[in-house]
Amino acid sequence: xxxxxxxxxxxxxxxxxxxxxxxxxxxxxxxxxxxxxxxxxxxxxxxxxxxxxxxxxxxxxxxxxxxxxxxxxxxxxxxxxxxxxxxxxxxxxxxxxxxxxxxxxxxxxxxxx
Amino acid sequence: xxxxxxxxxxxxxxxxxxxxxxxxxxxxxxxxxxxxxxxxxxxxxxxxxxxxxxxxxxxxxxxxxxxxxxxxxxxxxxxxxxxxxxxxxxxxxxxxxxxxxxxxxxxxxxx
Numbered sequence: 001x002x003x004x005x006x007x008x009x010x011x012x013x014x015x016x017x018x019x020x021x022x023x024x025x026x027x028x029x030x031x032x033x034x035x036x037x038x039x040x041x042x043x044x045x046x047x048x049x050x051x052x053x054x055x056x057x058x059x060x061x062x063x064x065x066x067x068x069x070x071x072x073x074x075x076x077x078x079x080x081x082x083x084x085x086x087x088x089x090x091x092x093x094x095x096x097x098x099x100x101x102x103x104x105x106x107x108x109x110x111x112x113x
Numbered sequence: 114x115x116x117x118x119x120x121x122x123x124x125x126x127x128x129x130x131x132x133x134x135x136x137x138x139x140x141x142x143x144x145x146x147x148x149x150x151x152x153x154x155x156x157x158x159x160x161x162x163x164x165x166x167x168x169x170x171x172x173x174x175x176x177x178x179x180x181x182x183x184x185x186x187x188x189x190x191x192x193x194x195x196x197x198x199x200x201x202x203x204x205x206x207x208x209x210x211x212x213x214x215x216x217x218x219x220x221x222x223x224x
Contacts, residue, residue: 033211042117042200042216043157090156097211101147104156 002026004105005089012111013081021076021108022049023091032074032092033102034058034066036087043090049074081112119201125221130191132148134218136201137183145204148186150197150224151217157200159212160186191222 007022025032030051035043045058049068061083065077074093078085088109092102119136126132138146146163161168163175163184174187184201203214 031211035214040121040216043214045211048211101159101162102212104158107156 004091004093004103006089006105006108008108009108010107012113015081015083017081017102018077018079019081019110021078021089021091021110023073023074023076023105024072025093025103025105026072026106027093027095027103028071029093029095029103030071031097032043032049032068033092034064034074034076035090035092036060036085037107038087046089064075066070066073078110083112086110086112089104116192116205116213117201117203119199119218120217121216121218123219125223126191127223128191128193128223131187131189132220133185133187133190134164134201134203134220135183135185136215136218137181138201138203138213139182140205141179141182141204143203143205145212146175146184147202147212148173148175148184149200149202152197157214160199162202182208191220193222193224196220198224 004025033048034046044060047066049055053107088107090107091105094102148160149157150160151157166178172189176185198217198219200217205213
Protein backbone atom coordinates (compact mmCIF):
# COMPACT_ATOMS: atom_id res chain seq x y z
CA UNK A 1 0.00 0.00 0.00
CA UNK A 2 1.94 3.02 -1.29
CA UNK A 3 -0.58 5.65 -0.09
CA UNK A 4 -0.34 8.88 -2.08
CA UNK A 5 2.47 9.16 -4.62
CA UNK A 6 3.60 12.22 -6.54
CA UNK A 7 5.93 12.68 -9.49
CA UNK A 8 8.26 14.36 -10.16
CA UNK A 9 9.93 15.22 -6.84
CA UNK A 10 11.67 18.29 -8.28
CA UNK A 11 11.29 20.32 -11.47
CA UNK A 12 12.67 23.53 -12.87
CA UNK A 13 10.59 25.22 -15.56
CA UNK A 14 11.20 28.24 -17.73
CA UNK A 15 8.59 30.99 -17.85
CA UNK A 16 5.86 30.07 -20.30
CA UNK A 17 6.50 26.32 -20.25
CA UNK A 18 3.79 23.81 -19.30
CA UNK A 19 3.88 20.66 -17.25
CA UNK A 20 1.71 18.13 -15.47
CA UNK A 21 2.23 17.13 -11.86
CA UNK A 22 1.15 13.56 -11.30
CA UNK A 23 -0.69 12.28 -8.22
CA UNK A 24 -1.99 8.79 -7.53
CA UNK A 25 -3.48 7.04 -4.51
CA UNK A 26 -4.17 3.37 -3.89
CA UNK A 27 -6.47 3.71 -0.86
CA UNK A 28 -9.69 3.91 -2.93
CA UNK A 29 -10.39 7.38 -1.53
CA UNK A 30 -13.09 9.37 -3.26
CA UNK A 31 -11.73 12.80 -2.34
CA UNK A 32 -8.48 14.23 -3.64
CA UNK A 33 -6.90 17.65 -3.25
CA UNK A 34 -4.09 19.79 -4.60
CA UNK A 35 -2.38 22.34 -2.34
CA UNK A 36 0.51 24.69 -2.75
CA UNK A 37 2.75 25.77 0.10
CA UNK A 38 4.94 28.83 -0.21
CA UNK A 39 7.86 29.34 2.24
CA UNK A 40 6.62 30.26 5.71
CA UNK A 41 3.02 30.08 4.58
CA UNK A 42 0.16 27.70 5.14
CA UNK A 43 -1.28 25.29 2.65
CA UNK A 44 -3.59 26.84 0.07
CA UNK A 45 -6.13 24.70 -1.76
CA UNK A 46 -5.87 24.85 -5.54
CA UNK A 47 -8.43 22.31 -6.73
CA UNK A 48 -10.20 19.32 -5.28
CA UNK A 49 -12.29 16.40 -6.50
CA UNK A 50 -15.08 14.48 -4.81
CA UNK A 51 -14.92 11.58 -7.23
CA UNK A 52 -14.05 10.54 -10.76
CA UNK A 53 -15.34 13.08 -13.27
CA UNK A 54 -15.99 15.79 -10.66
CA UNK A 55 -13.62 18.66 -9.85
CA UNK A 56 -14.03 22.01 -8.15
CA UNK A 57 -11.97 25.13 -7.59
CA UNK A 58 -10.27 25.87 -4.33
CA UNK A 59 -8.87 29.12 -2.99
CA UNK A 60 -6.15 29.70 -5.63
CA UNK A 61 -7.13 27.96 -8.94
CA UNK A 62 -5.86 30.54 -11.44
CA UNK A 63 -3.12 29.23 -13.72
CA UNK A 64 -3.94 25.58 -13.04
CA UNK A 65 -6.20 22.88 -14.42
CA UNK A 66 -7.11 19.42 -13.18
CA UNK A 67 -8.88 16.31 -14.38
CA UNK A 68 -10.10 13.20 -12.60
CA UNK A 69 -10.78 10.37 -15.02
CA UNK A 70 -10.20 7.60 -12.47
CA UNK A 71 -10.52 7.26 -8.69
CA UNK A 72 -6.78 6.72 -8.40
CA UNK A 73 -5.32 9.62 -10.40
CA UNK A 74 -5.60 13.39 -10.04
CA UNK A 75 -3.08 15.24 -12.25
CA UNK A 76 -2.48 19.00 -11.96
CA UNK A 77 -1.67 20.89 -15.13
CA UNK A 78 0.27 24.15 -15.21
CA UNK A 79 -0.12 26.11 -18.42
CA UNK A 80 2.22 29.03 -19.15
CA UNK A 81 4.29 28.75 -15.98
CA UNK A 82 5.02 31.99 -14.10
CA UNK A 83 7.55 32.75 -11.31
CA UNK A 84 4.60 33.18 -8.91
CA UNK A 85 3.95 29.45 -9.30
CA UNK A 86 7.28 28.59 -7.69
CA UNK A 87 6.17 26.56 -4.69
CA UNK A 88 5.89 23.11 -3.15
CA UNK A 89 2.83 21.26 -4.39
CA UNK A 90 1.15 18.63 -2.24
CA UNK A 91 -1.50 16.19 -3.30
CA UNK A 92 -3.75 14.66 -0.65
CA UNK A 93 -6.65 12.26 -0.42
CA UNK A 94 -9.36 11.45 2.10
CA UNK A 95 -12.29 9.08 2.35
CA UNK A 96 -14.67 12.05 2.72
CA UNK A 97 -14.44 15.82 2.44
CA UNK A 98 -14.49 17.51 5.78
CA UNK A 99 -14.54 15.17 8.70
CA UNK A 100 -11.83 12.77 7.66
CA UNK A 101 -8.09 12.92 7.87
CA UNK A 102 -6.26 13.88 4.71
CA UNK A 103 -3.26 11.80 3.66
CA UNK A 104 -0.53 13.67 1.84
CA UNK A 105 1.94 12.74 -0.85
CA UNK A 106 5.63 13.70 -0.48
CA UNK A 107 5.28 16.83 -2.59
CA UNK A 108 6.75 18.28 -5.79
CA UNK A 109 9.17 21.20 -5.52
CA UNK A 110 8.69 23.43 -8.55
CA UNK A 111 10.85 26.38 -9.50
CA UNK A 112 9.91 28.66 -12.39
CA UNK A 113 12.76 30.80 -13.71
CA UNK B 114 -9.97 37.73 11.65
CA UNK B 115 -8.08 35.05 9.75
CA UNK B 116 -9.74 31.65 9.51
CA UNK B 117 -7.04 29.86 11.50
CA UNK B 118 -4.37 31.73 13.43
CA UNK B 119 -1.29 30.37 15.15
CA UNK B 120 1.76 31.88 16.80
CA UNK B 121 4.55 31.09 14.30
CA UNK B 122 7.17 30.70 17.02
CA UNK B 123 9.80 29.42 17.07
CA UNK B 124 9.41 27.83 20.46
CA UNK B 125 12.85 26.72 21.63
CA UNK B 126 12.60 24.37 24.62
CA UNK B 127 14.99 21.98 26.37
CA UNK B 128 14.46 18.24 26.31
CA UNK B 129 11.98 17.15 28.94
CA UNK B 130 10.11 20.44 28.99
CA UNK B 131 6.37 20.86 28.63
CA UNK B 132 5.24 23.15 25.83
CA UNK B 133 1.79 24.33 24.75
CA UNK B 134 0.53 25.80 21.51
CA UNK B 135 -2.75 27.59 20.93
CA UNK B 136 -4.72 28.15 17.77
CA UNK B 137 -7.80 30.30 17.19
CA UNK B 138 -10.38 29.81 14.46
CA UNK B 139 -12.99 32.18 13.08
CA UNK B 140 -15.85 29.93 12.00
CA UNK B 141 -18.08 29.15 14.96
CA UNK B 142 -19.80 26.45 12.89
CA UNK B 143 -16.59 24.41 12.42
CA UNK B 144 -16.99 20.79 13.44
CA UNK B 145 -13.68 19.09 12.65
CA UNK B 146 -10.38 19.95 14.29
CA UNK B 147 -6.95 18.42 13.88
CA UNK B 148 -3.29 18.90 14.69
CA UNK B 149 -0.88 17.94 11.94
CA UNK B 150 2.87 17.74 12.15
CA UNK B 151 5.18 18.80 9.33
CA UNK B 152 8.89 18.06 9.38
CA UNK B 153 11.26 20.26 7.42
CA UNK B 154 10.81 19.74 3.66
CA UNK B 155 8.30 16.94 4.23
CA UNK B 156 4.56 16.51 3.85
CA UNK B 157 2.09 17.19 6.69
CA UNK B 158 1.03 14.15 8.68
CA UNK B 159 -1.86 13.78 11.09
CA UNK B 160 -0.75 14.04 14.71
CA UNK B 161 -4.18 13.79 16.30
CA UNK B 162 -7.80 14.74 15.93
CA UNK B 163 -9.27 17.08 18.54
CA UNK B 164 -12.50 16.06 20.22
CA UNK B 165 -14.93 18.20 22.18
CA UNK B 166 -14.11 16.51 25.46
CA UNK B 167 -10.36 16.77 24.90
CA UNK B 168 -8.15 13.82 24.14
CA UNK B 169 -4.73 12.45 24.93
CA UNK B 170 -2.29 10.34 22.96
CA UNK B 171 0.78 9.47 24.99
CA UNK B 172 2.66 12.70 25.69
CA UNK B 173 0.27 14.77 23.58
CA UNK B 174 -2.97 16.34 24.83
CA UNK B 175 -5.40 18.30 22.69
CA UNK B 176 -8.18 20.54 24.00
CA UNK B 177 -11.03 22.35 22.28
CA UNK B 178 -12.76 25.45 23.66
CA UNK B 179 -15.76 26.13 21.45
CA UNK B 180 -16.93 29.18 23.40
CA UNK B 181 -13.63 30.96 22.83
CA UNK B 182 -12.95 29.25 19.50
CA UNK B 183 -9.51 27.99 20.26
CA UNK B 184 -7.67 24.70 20.20
CA UNK B 185 -4.60 23.80 22.19
CA UNK B 186 -1.86 21.19 21.98
CA UNK B 187 0.22 20.27 25.00
CA UNK B 188 3.42 18.26 24.63
CA UNK B 189 4.89 16.79 27.81
CA UNK B 190 8.44 15.52 28.28
CA UNK B 191 9.61 16.97 24.95
CA UNK B 192 11.96 14.85 22.85
CA UNK B 193 14.46 15.98 20.23
CA UNK B 194 12.30 14.14 17.70
CA UNK B 195 9.36 16.44 18.49
CA UNK B 196 11.15 19.26 16.64
CA UNK B 197 8.82 20.13 13.76
CA UNK B 198 6.13 22.57 12.67
CA UNK B 199 2.68 21.92 14.15
CA UNK B 200 -0.28 22.83 11.97
CA UNK B 201 -3.71 23.62 13.36
CA UNK B 202 -6.42 22.45 10.95
CA UNK B 203 -10.14 23.26 10.98
CA UNK B 204 -12.87 22.47 8.47
CA UNK B 205 -13.62 25.53 6.36
CA UNK B 206 -16.52 27.92 6.35
CA UNK B 207 -17.35 27.82 2.66
CA UNK B 208 -17.96 25.22 0.03
CA UNK B 209 -14.56 25.49 -1.60
CA UNK B 210 -12.34 25.05 1.45
CA UNK B 211 -12.90 21.63 2.95
CA UNK B 212 -10.09 22.03 5.50
CA UNK B 213 -8.23 25.19 6.39
CA UNK B 214 -4.63 24.87 7.52
CA UNK B 215 -2.92 27.31 9.83
CA UNK B 216 0.57 28.50 8.95
CA UNK B 217 2.01 26.44 11.76
CA UNK B 218 4.00 26.85 14.94
CA UNK B 219 7.65 25.86 14.82
CA UNK B 220 9.08 23.89 17.73
CA UNK B 221 12.76 23.23 18.35
CA UNK B 222 13.66 20.89 21.18
CA UNK B 223 17.22 21.41 22.30
CA UNK B 224 19.52 18.89 24.03
